[in-house]
Structures are given as structure tokens and as C-alpha cells.
Amino acid sequence: MADVAASIGVGQLLNVDGKLALLGPNGVVSAVADVGLLTGGEGSDVLSVVTGTVGSLLGLGGDDILNGGPGDDTLDGGSGNDKIYGGPGNDQLFGRTGDDTIEGGPGDDQLYGGQGSDLISGQDGNDVIYGGDGQADPTDAADIIDGGAGNDSIFANGGNDTVYGGAGRDLIFGGVGDDTLYGGTGPGDVTDEADVIVGGEGSDTIYGNAGDDLIFGGTGFVNPEDTADVIFGGLGNDTIYGNGGADRIFGNEGNDILIGGKGDDILTGGSGADRFVTFAGDNANTILDFNAAEGDRLDFAGQAFNAIATSAGTQVVFEDGGSLLLVGVSGFSYDFFA
Known part of the structure; x- marks a missing residue:
């Protein structure tokens, strides 16, 4: 040496x-x-x-x-x-305890914030970033994480975190806490690619930004314990699962698929030909902008139902007691189905 x-x-x-x-x-x-x-x-x-x-x-x-x-x-x-x-x-960068600032620089880095409120930036490269000590750390404080350019995997862990995926095809897990998650660089990003964003436990606010994103308000396809989330698909043909809780879901532009899940959800497809999916066991959901002429369609996953005209629109009642309100829609047609 x-x-x-x-x-x-x-x-x-x-x-x-x-x-x-x-x-x-x-x-x-x-x-x-x-x-x-x-x-x-x-x-x-x-x-x-x-x-x-x-x-x-x-x-x-x-x-x-x-x-x-x-x-x-x-x-x-x-x-x-x-x-x-x-x-x-x-x-490999480890913050450990304290409120740390960590920057990966060029290259495919692994960054661990550890305990404390950390500021973490992966920068260039396909980085793996943990807000805490590892993927399953629920005790971490609030972090700010920016993946930067590249196809990053980001695990925010515990705390009320803010995460920016940055440019590239990113995988983002919010973890425990009320997180704010962006697939791209921020609210106005129109150049982001397709991301996978999983809010995790807590009341999260999620922005898919551009690209054909897959977004979950909870921890995955089935998560009845999730709380209320607010989700914006952004540009692109997005697939959005609200999971549990009373969620508000906005598809925004593109031909989106919106699944409210458990809880009394409010769904807005936005522009494009959107598909609204209701499964057995879902609660009382509301669609604010269903427009069959624009190409919007319904998918009831084979459930039996009755459609009732009300002053607010058309109320669909399912055999298991769940319901779906189509606000401003007078009458019902089987042409509404996908």
C-alpha cells in the first residue's frame, strides 16, 4: 500500500x-x-x-x-x-444518524440516509436510494430525495417525505408517512418517462408527471388499510389504484385506467378515453366527468347491478351493497361498458 x-x-x-x-x-x-x-x-x-x-x-x-x-x-x-x-x-454512501446531505454524483450509487431528516440526491446514474437505513425502516424522519437522471429505485421509508424521481424510468416507494411523491422533477415536468409509484401507508399526494405510469396509493394491488390519498396521473396513459381510504384520483391527460378500491373515492378521468374499474367489495365511489362520447368506459368486473336515475346523475347499486355515482349522467346504456 x-x-x-x-x-x-x-x-x-x-x-x-x-x-x-x-x-x-x-x-x-x-x-x-x-x-x-x-x-x-x-x-x-x-x-x-x-x-x-x-x-x-x-x-x-x-x-x-x-x-x-x-x-x-x-x-x-x-x-x-x-x-x-x-x-x-x-x-456506497451512508448518512447514519443526524440530518445529512448526501450526493451520489455520476455512477450507479447506493445511498442510505439513515436516521434524521436528510437531503439526498442520486444525480446521474441508475441509483438505489433509501431515506432510512434500509427498505423496511419505518422509524426514519422526513427526508427530501431527488433521484436525478437515470432509472432509479427510491425507498423513502418512514417520515413525511418528499421524493422526486427525476428523469428516467423510476421505481418509487413512499413507505410509512404522509408523503409527496413526483415521478419526474416536480409538478410541471412534461418530459418524464414511465414510472412505478407506490405511496405506501399514510395519506400521500402523488404526481405521475409525464409517461405511462403505474401508481398505487397504498402498498400494492390490495391494501385495504391505506388512508386517503390524492393522486394525479399527469400526461400519458396511466393506470392508477387508489387502494384503501377515501381517495381523490385525477387521471389528467391521456387514456387512463382508474381503480378507486376500498373507501369512498372521487374519480376524475380528465381528457382522453378513460376506463373506470369497480370491483366487488368497493364502497361508494363517484365519477365526476364520465363522458361516453369522449370514449370513457366502465368496467364492473362482472358484478350484477341496478342503475337508478337521481337528481345528481345516475346511481349504480351493486349486489354487495357498493355503489357508483355518475355525476351529471342522465340515463344508462350498455354502450358505457368497455
Whole structure:
């Protein structure tokens, strides 16, 4: 293992067999050759890879700044409010405890926010991002996550998180909490590709943005314990499942498929030829803009029903007690079916 040149702000640097440990309250270390492990102290350290490769940077205590090099680095902030920058390469970045800022840089990175309210950006590459310590972490605080360019997989975990998938075909899981999830870069994104977005537990607000998206308000195809979500499909031919709870679903533009699921849902297809699906066991759903002339169609999944004219429109009552109100629709025709 080669020697290392380093500049020290405060504290001492210990070099044993290519493993560096920073002794003292605070320090600045810049590695310019190959090192297996560079470890900070309990203070607020700055650890950087300038040239060569460092297998791992470990911040330990304090509010550290870790800068990865051009290789495939492992950066671990430890405790404290750390700033972690992976740089080029396929890096693994761990925030651990504290409110951390983590940026993957170019490459296919794995980013873990850990505990605390973290700001996480995957940037370029096909990244895997966790708001907490891992996919099933329900105790994480509120994070802000941006996948950046590339086909990313994002697991927000616990907390009331805000997630931006960014450009590319992204897979987004909101997890536990009342999350705000965007398939693209934000509300006005019209260039996003097809995403899969799963709100998870909690009352989520979901924007599919552009592309032919698959969106679930809950945790998957069947989730009766989900609470009320608000879902916007955006541009594209989207398929949207509200799951449990009293959801509000907007297909927006495109030929969308809307499935309210359990709960008293309000569905608005928007422009395009939309398909509204009602399964046995669904509650009292309402469609605000059914327009057969525009190509909208109904799918009752084989259920027996009666259609009744009311002052608000046509009320469809199913044999299991569920119902569907077609607001403003006078009369009923079998031409309404898909």
C-alpha cells in the first residue's frame, strides 16, 4: 500500500498499513494515493480523496464533510449532520444518524440516509436510494430525495417525505408517512418517462408527471388499510389504484385506467378515453366527468347491478351493497361498458 500525503488542520494523523485514523477534535485530510481506510475523529472533519483510491471514508462523530474520489468509494458519515459527496464511480454512501446531505454524483450509487431528516440526491446514474437505513425502516424522519437522471429505485421509508424521481424510468416507494411523491422533477415536468409509484401507508399526494405510469396509493394491488390519498396521473396513459381510504384520483391527460378500491373515492378521468374499474367489495365511489362520447368506459368486473336515475346523475347499486355515482349522467346504456 502506498504512502499518503495529507494536510492536517487540527489533530494528528496516524498511518498504519495503509489505514489512516485522525486523532484529535477536528481535522482536514486529503488523500493523494491509495489507502484502504480513512477514518476521522469525534470532531467535525473534512476527509477527501484527491487522487488514487480510498476504499472507505469513515467520519465517526461530528459534522463531517466526506468527498469521494474517482473510484468506487464507501463513505460513512457516522453520527452528526454530515455532508457526503460520492463523486464519480459506483459509490456506497451512508448518512447514519443526524440530518445529512448526501450526493451520489455520476455512477450507479447506493445511498442510505439513515436516521434524521436528510437531503439526498442520486444525480446521474441508475441509483438505489433509501431515506432510512434500509427498505423496511419505518422509524426514519422526513427526508427530501431527488433521484436525478437515470432509472432509479427510491425507498423513502418512514417520515413525511418528499421524493422526486427525476428523469428516467423510476421505481418509487413512499413507505410509512404522509408523503409527496413526483415521478419526474416536480409538478410541471412534461418530459418524464414511465414510472412505478407506490405511496405506501399514510395519506400521500402523488404526481405521475409525464409517461405511462403505474401508481398505487397504498402498498400494492390490495391494501385495504391505506388512508386517503390524492393522486394525479399527469400526461400519458396511466393506470392508477387508489387502494384503501377515501381517495381523490385525477387521471389528467391521456387514456387512463382508474381503480378507486376500498373507501369512498372521487374519480376524475380528465381528457382522453378513460376506463373506470369497480370491483366487488368497493364502497361508494363517484365519477365526476364520465363522458361516453369522449370514449370513457366502465368496467364492473362482472358484478350484477341496478342503475337508478337521481337528481345528481345516475346511481349504480351493486349486489354487495357498493355503489357508483355518475355525476351529471342522465340515463344508462350498455354502450358505457368497455
